[in-house]
Amino acid sequence: MSTLLQVDNIECRYDQLVITQEISFSLNQGDICCLLGPSGCGKTTLLRTIAGFDPIYTGAISLNGETISAPDFMVQPEDRRIGMVFQDYALFPHLTLAENVAFGLRKMPDAKRKTRVAEMLDLVNMSDLGHRYPHELSGGQQQRVALARALAPRPQMILLDEPFSNLDFELRKHLGLEVRRILKALNISGILVTHDQTEAFAMADYVGVLNQGRLQQWDTPYNLYHEPQNRFVANFVGxxxxxxxxxxxxxxxxxxxxxxxxxxxxxxxxxxxxxxxxxxxxxxxxxxxxxxxxxxxxxxxxxxxxxxxxxxxxxxxxxxxxxxxxxxxxxxxxxxxxxxxxxxxxxxxxxxxxxx
CATH class of the missing domain: 2.40.50.140 (Nucleic acid-binding proteins)
Incomplete structure (x- = not known):
């Protein structure tokens, strides 16, 4: 497998407040990973730096072998070919579902854009609902549309910031497995942020456990459970x-x-x-x-x-x-x-x- 994302010894700050430090990991093409940890551990900040919303203080982030973030250099989010799915769905309320999915495809010819929208809605099992508006949908349906919109431009990678936290337990479980199936079918890498280890273990090939801004262990769910490297991981996992x-x-x-x-x-x-x-x-x-x-x-x-x-x-x-x-x-x-x-x-x- 080829390495898609390389995070190399990065430190993130807000003003002079250190949020994360000495973070290093890599992600292969097609793999799904999860950043897992308690509130305030730095996982959302780390996701934002990968997306290009926040700068890094030290280290480097590379995508497909090209540097996208360094202390003196940052590729803009729209130029990274990275999709983002937010906790609150962030759908445009005045647009239909089809129009929401098409929003990032404005430079595409009309016929091709229409075909792509139909493909994405079908992928998330909502092909007959493209004419509806977000307020007419359940939370789970809105999150499916948000995923379809993020996938429509064919990103190299998708980032998901606690995307299921507003949903009930059974729907969260079902939708998590569905998102994993979709990403695997498209061979798109994904990074999920969550504080729910059940969700992390169900979706991810690799899990990074964070605490107080540091990566405690980057490993498979099996190894995190059976081979924790320190007391914090042992306490937090399982x-x-x-x-x-x-x-x-x-x-x-x-x-x-x-x-x-x-x-x-x-x-x-x-x-x-x-x-x-x-x-x-x-x-x-x-x-x-x-x-x-x-x-x-x-x-x-x-x-x-x-x-x-x-x-x-x-x-x-x-x-x-x-x-x-x-x-x-x-x-x-x-x-x-x-x-x-x-x-x-x-x-x-x-x-x-x-x-x-």
Missing amino acids: QGYFIPGTLQNHTNAATEIGVIEGNRAYPWEDGTPIDALLRPDDIIHNPQGPIKATVEQFTFSGSATLYRLKLPSGQVVESMFNSHEEFNIGDTVHLEVKADHLILFPRTKAESGSNF
């Missing part, structure tokens, strides 16, 4: 608990629920106090299992139930049970550990046993 233990032989950790072995070796000395990350899928219900715990809370989600469980020491863990295995608060259950990924961090008193 559910789970840290339980205290002691490093043994560099490749396993002794904890109150037994020795946990995994897929990596750690360089610390034997006996180093550690915290082991345990996800709900690392702890399995087993009626003959060696670990006893008490049900504190549970959340039913249809095919599975997430149980919050207290160990004899008072330490809390979580486990995902098949929904047919029903228990009540106060019940005792038996467990075993099936952790293929050994994720450890040096323990501090304040962090030991923390949940997220």
Whole structure:
């Protein structure tokens, strides 16, 4: 695959306030990535610099091997061939849907423009609604039109700034998968900004986790979940608990629920106090299992139930049970550990046993 976008050690500022710093990543043609992080972490600022709305203070941004942003140089947004889909749709209320989609095609011959508009409306399953106005549509339909308008000029890349945040959960989920299908069908790269990790994991080939203006990890959703590089990523991505233990032989950790072995070796000395990350899928219900715990809370989600469980020491863990295995608060259950990924961090008193 060829590299489409290269972000190289950029820093962004508003006046003298540093918003992002030392950000580097690349995106291949046809890949979809997500910038994920809490509010105020710098993800929208980063998206705006890629779009060309904001300058960069240091570093460089390249598209197809050509520099589009540097401290002393910036290609204007309209010359970057980058489409943008906003959170509030930004449709023109006085124009029909077809006219909205055609807005960026004014230099195209009439017949070709009409054909392109029809193609785009058909692509987002709205081919029979081109005569309507935005106020006649639902939020999900308006967002489809906004996507069609952004795709109509055939951009090299599309940027989506929390485009589904105004929609309800089921529609957000459905539309996210639909947008992924459309971008993949057109082989157009996309960058999504969101604070919703479920949305990020469903849509993206790669996810960049940001915190306080720095890129914490750029990786596949699988690796972010199973191989977080620091405590922040471990806390922010997925559910789970840290339980205290002691490093043994560099490749396993002794904890109150037994020795946990995994897929990596750690360089610390034997006996180093550690915290082991345990996800709900690392702890399995087993009626003959060696670990006893008490049900504190549970959340039913249809095919599975997430149980919050207290160990004899008072330490809390979580486990995902098949929904047919029903228990009540106060019940005792038996467990075993099936952790293929050994994720450890040096323990501090304040962090030991923390949940997220």
